[in-house]
Each structure stands twice: as C-alpha cells, then as structure tokens.
Amino acid sequence: MPTFVYMTRCDGCGHCVDICPSDIMHIDPTHRRAYNIEPDMCWECYSCVKACPQNAIDARGYADFAPLGHSVRVRREEEKGTISWKIKFRDGTEKNFLSPITTKPWGSAYPELKNEPAPTGDMRDSQNLYSEPKFIRHDDGELHTLESNNLEMKLGVYY
C-alpha cells in the first residue's frame, strides 16, 4: 500500500521527506505539499505516516492485489510511549490495537562511553566487548570459548 497524502491535511512541513528510508516522499512543485513519487519503491513501512504531525499521510493497498475500501491508520504518540492502530476492513469490520513503543523516556538510558573508564590493554586483547562478560549472563561467568564449552573446530563433514 503505497502511501499517499491528503491534499487538505498536508501543510508541507517536510517531516515525511526527512524520514522516508526510500527517498520517495517529496515536495510537489505545484502545491508545495508532499507526495509519494515512486509507489513501487514504497515498502509501506509507515515511517512517514507515523512521522506526519497532521495525520495527512495514509496508505492504500497496492493496486495490483489489494481492492479499494479499507483503512489501516495509526497514531504514534512519542510522549505517551504508545502506538495505536485502527484497522477497517472492506466489509466494515473494525479492529483496534495499542502497544508500547518504549519503556523509558527517549534517549535517557544510554551510558556515555566516552566517559567510561578507559579499557585496559588486557581488555583490548581479550574477546570481551563493552560491558562484557558481566552483561552476557548478569553473573560472574566468563565469555564462552572453545575450551570452556569443550569444543574444537574440525575439518570434515558434520551434520
């Protein structure tokens, strides 16, 4: 379902142009409003639909297999940390869904790696990544190795 833009809702703010992963939401030179320039490169990922502050973008099922007369609309509310969906079938059946999109305030829970104690030479030579081995199992265990797990790398056919 390539996306399309409601003429009366779009105010040409550029959020969809900015977010589209496929570079297909662009500004129309006649009305200075957004539109989908390449529907067959649209994954219907809804990135632009969710980003639109005016709910001006919608999607219509791909013409080569989806009949008209349906609606799948979304409201992504960052402050609330939620996403709401409303599905309307061609025959009028309605389904509503609500899910979380984050459990923490955006951007609040990332350590500043620049300010972590600098890794030692031993750590650099080890196989551990940042926060490892602690973060793998949340215990004092070490990283798995061939030795620890009693394994060898062998030529041959094994199934």
Added chain:
Amino acid sequence: MFTTNHFAELSAVISPGIMQTFVVIMIFLVIGGTLFDVIHKRSATYFFNAGDKARKNATREVTGGEKISVVAKTTASEILTSSEFCNPKRRIAHLLGMYGFIAYLIATLVMVFGYPTDVQGTPALWPFLWAVGALSVCVGGYWFWFFIRVDVAAEGNSVFRVVKADLFILSLVLSCTFALIWAFLQSAGNPLSGLFLVFYLITSIVLFGGVPWSKFAHMFFKPAAAIQKKLSVADGSLDNLPRPADRTNPEDSDRHSMELLKDAPLNMGLGIKREQPNHY
C-alpha cells in the same frame, strides 16, 4: 511613507476612477478565479462528497448547535491563529503574512474608495496600516522564502530554484515590496516611483489573476478543511484514525500489550520528533 495616503497622491496622475476600476477588476479576478477553480476542478463537489462519506462514518450525531460551536472554535483556535502548523517558525511567518496582508488589503480598499483624492483628510491609521501590513507580509514572506520553505529546508534545494508553487508567495511578497518602494520613492519625490508603480501593478495582477494556477485558493479551502477535521472529531469518525491513547484510562492501561508500561513514566518526552526535519 507611514503617514501619507499614496493613492490620493497618485490621483493627481491617475484618476481615482481608474484606480477604483483596477481594484474592482482585481476583486473579480479573485472571485472568478476561485469559481473557476471550484467548478473546473470540481473541488467543491469533492468536499461535499467527502462530507457525506464522513457522515456515514460517524459514530454519533452532531447537532446543528454543536456544528456552529465547532466552526466557531475552529475559527478562533485554529484558522485565526494558524495553530495547525507544527513548526512554530512557520506559524509566526504565516501569521505575519496573513494579518499583514489583511491589514494591507483593508487599508488599500479604504484609501482607494474612501479617500480617493483627499490626502489631508485620510485618517493616519490607514496609511500606517497599509505600510505596516505590507511590511509584515514582506518580513513573513521573505523569512519563509529564504529559510522556512520546505523545498529548501527539507529537500535541500537551492533558495533560488523557482517552481509553480512559488507563484503565489513570490507575487505576494514582490507586490508588497514594490508597493513599499513605490510609496517610499513617491514620498521622496523620486521620478523612478512611476517605474515601481508599474512593477507593483504587474505583480498585483499576477497575484490576483493567478488564482487558478497558484495556491491562492488555499485561503479558502484551508479553513474548510480545518473545520472538516474538527467535525470528524466531534462525530467520532476521526477520519478513521485511532483515538488518542490514554494511559490513565484502565481501558488502555490494562490491555495485555500495555503490561510493560504499567510502571513507566507517563511522559516519555520526544524521540524522533525532537529534531528538526532536515537530516541531510
């Protein structure tokens, strides 16, 4: 420049009748252009059909009284304040342009028709409103043109790329700019004022005559669309959108999927949306 009725000054050269006729023609161009737009493109039919469709979708009846209140509220809270713009800069620029243009337009009408020859008798308010209005259009318009315009801000196009969508904004700011220059030169007694008067008239003709090809019509359908949007909230159809989530309402918070947000803060702040849409 802020105190003189420049049209009355001009009446020494061009008769008030001609000036008044010009203004009337401009008014007819706008009306004619809008009608042409509505009939030729059948935009009005679309609006009525869309309204019908929306009514079928309604989950509750909206009474006549409610409708009037919706229209009034939308007018006060949205149309008059351009609150629909999510970008505050754009909103300010739009308000500067909108109110500047209205002031400039009313002042022009009053001066051309009310005080066509009477330089001394024109109340100081009108020339002042006229100049400040035009200036306000220029401030908002150029700000928009050079910095806010989405084809420049989000698309990365050159400021100097001109497309059809620019017909309206360009003719608007240019006509106001030329009006101001003309007025200034006229006050200074500079003979070049005549040249800028010509520019002023030409850009005004483009502005008002270009209605069917420019975005001028958005002045009419934008309010209509704003009202329709609010009506869809009132009648529960919400344009098929899901209703806003309410995490304090058990109907939402007790949903199985919402388990993970039980103890989470109610306000998560902004994620993607905290950055301006110009990542390039």
Added chain:
Amino acid sequence: MARETIVEDNIDVLVVGGGLGGSGAAWEARYWGQDKKIVVAEKANIDRSGAVAQGLYAINCYMGTRWGENNPEDHVRYARIDLMGLVREDLLFDMARHVDSTVHQFEEWGLPIMRNPNTGTYLREGRWQIMIHGESYKPIVAEAAKKSADAVFNRICVTHLLMDDAKDNRVAGAVGFNVRTGNYHVFKSKTVIVAAGGASNIFKPRSVGEGAGRVWYAPWSSGSAYGLMINAGAKMTQMENRIVLARFKDGYGPVGAYFLHLKTYTQNGLGEEYESKWFPALQKMVGKEYLDPELSHRTHRPIPTCLRNHAIISEVNAGRGPIHMVTMHAFQDPHLEEVGWENFLGMTVGQAVLWAATDVDPKNENPELTTSEPYVMGSHATGAGGWASGPEDVSPPEYFWGYNRMMTIEGLFGAGDAVGGTPHAFSSGSFTEGRLAAKAACKYIDDGKAEGIRINEKQITDRKEEIYKPLDHYKIYRNEIVAGTVSPSYINPKHGLDRLQKLMDEYCGGVTVSYMTNEKLLNIGLKKLKVMEEDLEKLGAKDLHELLRAWELKHRHRTAECVTQHTLFRKETRWPGYYYRGDAMKLDDENWHVLTVSRRDPETGEYTMEKAPCYHLVGDEEKAAKKKPAVRKKVTAKRVPAE
C-alpha cells in the same frame, strides 16, 4: 545543484550504513576508541533506515544463557543444519556468545521486551526468538549510534570505497554523494566498516506493479554491502546461497510468530498435510543427514528452511495449491489474535492492509501462503557476504588473518549482511557483529596498521566524475528526443532494474522458472550481465533521486553478477527450495562440502573462484553422532580442497 567537494578528513572508523550492524559498530567503537573520530554515512535518515526501519516484533537471535536456555554452540548447530551444513561456524559461535549482551543493552535503552509472566524470563516465540514491541526498535538503536559517533552524515549514498595509493589492498575511506544537496562527499578514514544492506529487487518480483514495493526485504536494501566490497576486490563467500521465503501471499507478512507462538500450521488446497509426502524423494536428493524428519520430530533439530520451501513449491506444482496457513483455531483465542495482528503492525503493516482490503480475517478464514522471489543477504536463513576473518581464539588458520570481521582488504571490516557465512544473525546478531568489527577496527589502528595512508587526488576526481556521469549523460542526450523516456542513447534506472530482474529470474533461478537453472542458463546470464554493464555506463538520471537509483542499480548489478558466478561454480543442488541446478540435482558432499569464495579483479573484471574448507564446531553431540554406524560416510577432511 552544487556538486561541491566536501572532505571529511582524519576519520578513524568510518561506518558505511547506519542499520543495525552500523549502529552497533558506531556505538561500540566509542568505547574502544574513546578519542577516535567515528563517522557514520547513511543513505537515508538513521532514525528509520535499514531493514529494521519499519520495526520488528521479535528478536530472532537470543541465546538466553543467563537463564540456561541455550549455549552458543547450540545456535551454531541450528544454523548449520538449517543452511545444509555450510556456514562459518567460527563467526557464528563468536556472534552467539556475545549476542545476549547486545539484547540486554537494548532492554536497558528502553526497548520493550516481553516477559514470561510465570518465569520472568523473556517471552519466547521459539527456541531462539524473543518477542518485543519493536515499533521503535530502530530509533532506539539509532540513538546509541548518534550518541557515540562524532558525526552521522544522513542522506549520503556511498558509491565506492577509497583505496590506499601507498600500500596495495588497503582501504582508505569511501566516497559518495548527498542525495539532497548533490554535493560530493569524500571520507578519508583509517578503517571502514561496511554495514550496508543485502539485496532485494535483484530477481523479478511476483508482483507486477505497485506491489513490487512490498518486497520481503526492504526495497532500499540495494546490495550495497556487496557492490562496495566486490568492486574494491574483496573476496566474497556463499553468494549463491540466495534465500526464498515462504510467506503470506502478496503481503509477505512474516510467519515466524504464527508457526512458533500461535502454533498455526500449513495445509494444501485440499486441506491435507502435504509436507511429509515430499520428504522421501527429497531425502534421496540431500541425504538422510540433512533431512531426518523422525529425528527432527524427537529433538530441536530443525527441518531446513529450504526443504520446507521445496515441499510448498512441489505441492503447488503438483496442482494442489494453494498452501494455506491454518489460523482459524489459534485466532479464536482473543489474546493470540491480538498477537497475530500486532505482529504484522509491528513489522509488516502491508500484510494487515492487504487482509483488511480483501476481508481476510484469519479468525474466519485461513490465509494463503506463497514462496517469494529470491533475495541475496546474509543475516536471515541465508549467508551470502564477504569473506571475513574470525576471532583469534576460535578460528582455524584458514579463517583468521589478524582482525575479527576484517575482510581480505586490510582495514576493511564488515557487519550484518556484509559478512558471509553467518546466517541467523538477524537484527541482534547484526548489531553484535558491528560491535565486534568496531573493537577489531580500533585494535587495527592502535597496532599501527593504518599508518601512512595516501590518497592521490586523481582517485578522488576520477570517482567524482564517475558518480555524476548518469546526470551528465542524461542532460546531454535528452536533447536528442522530443519527450518521454525512450532514448537510443540512455536507459533510466528503472529500465535497468527491470532488465536485471528479468534476466536474473530467467537465467539464475527466479520464481517464473520455479527456481531452476543450469550451467547453460547461467553462462547466458553472465553474458547478458556483461552486456548490461556496458549499458550501465549509459544510465541516464534526470535528478538526484534517480542518481540514487542509478547507483543502487549498479550495486545490485554487481551483486547479481557475483551471485551468478557462484551459482555456476557450485555444481550441485545444495539448497532445494532456494534454487535448483537442473544439471546437478543432488547434494554432493563429496565435492561440495566447502565454502565457495570468489574474487573479482577490479582491473580486469575477471572472477577467480575457489573452494574454502568448511570447518565445524565439534563437541560431544557431533562426536556421538559420528560414532553411530555411518549411513553414507563419504568425505574425509583431506579430500576437501583447502586453499
């Protein structure tokens, strides 16, 4: 349009592509290179880019060692059997032993991971999969990359790697153009981590119009991971190992949660179980070692994905289609119904749209399944990609040359789809690979391996001319015609894509030929690809958007060529259900229990193909299996040609 040259100098770690792999690389690089300059170049907006842009409803690679659920070697065994024996087990083991720490970080950052209310562990969808509310998976992960990187350059289409002019076979950065401004960007860097994507849209899609956008893998996955590396002369591996997906018809909605969590199952058009009846014949093709339904029934051992595809393809070709997913039972439970829908809304909204449009409510009707067109990538049930070094403590000598995840070009690292032989990494594994590559890249620099890099001005100006050629070519030859898109002097990127898809479909085993090819067809395909390369020099792009498409096409074309070379080289049918070599319809462990490795000479364009030994991770389980009376013991290690 400006075409200004903008040089970003003195970069230590340049990450090409800001998807899951690239985000992992940028994030981790900051820890090991606290004073290093880390830069990300991304062709879209990192907040919504890569294969996870839309979101995911599951993390498909999580061991759960914390709760004693699996060990890394268990995952290696799973991937090995699913890929019919041929994977890079050193890389897989390495990814699997680190992946849990990645997932735990995601949860820290705010990714909603569902919990099992009874045990408190992550809610499992299947043995390896955990369920998430992942609508914002990508923005949450991108935040980490943005936090770590000195700069994220969005909307930069990276077209080429820069090579060191002082020392052979050493990387020196990358170049590309800004899709918005049209400026030419030069990134001079000591190391480059290629974390660009695999390839959709190489084979003709089943859809005929708009629906071509509803590809299984994102349409913006343009094979740039491969295009960039092949063109630079890096060795590639297992490129023949394309993947075909059994998915809900047209919408390509995922089936994982349906099979594993909702316990739905498939049946043919007559309402019968069909899979098992194809197994005896299939067993003759691939051997009991690879298909043992009885054993699979008793244990966790999976029936390989390709073989399940084979059953679907065969059943449909036998006239008993369509294949249905039986959802009507599961969907009677309102909670499971909710999971089923949210699963789509979280990662494949298009499938929900399609069902709404066609009034298919899986509660009342069993939806159809189909097998997709083939895709080339390296992080799902398929392992195409670059030939990368493994970790020192695991890899045998043939798999190790100094730095983990370093390609055969010095200073060039890879993650995600870019690394070959590492299927089943998925999102979390790709991020983990990025982290591994970043640590190794920092070590490479600290070891002084990136000293004395020199880039001649000529290399930079030549690339610039090459990059903008489609724009210039269009401008000049547009004068030749009145209007329209038909010109005798250029083709546009869409024309080129159509041609590529058609020829790959017909000659390299696409959907219209039921995934069948042979030596003759492949040779014709290669010839046509070569001719097409000449036309790619005459691509016409009318604007920057088309210039983006032009370069995506060039990367796709190079990927397709490499896929065809590999498919020609491997004279067996290793993955029935992914593709068939009609002239060698059997799996042949005697000659082909090896990894295929190619290198394209950047000067001549000639490919050199070789067989690399396939090492296995052997523990008690393998030893026990070996002790059983061998059914068809054919191959010893010595007979596998080692390079």
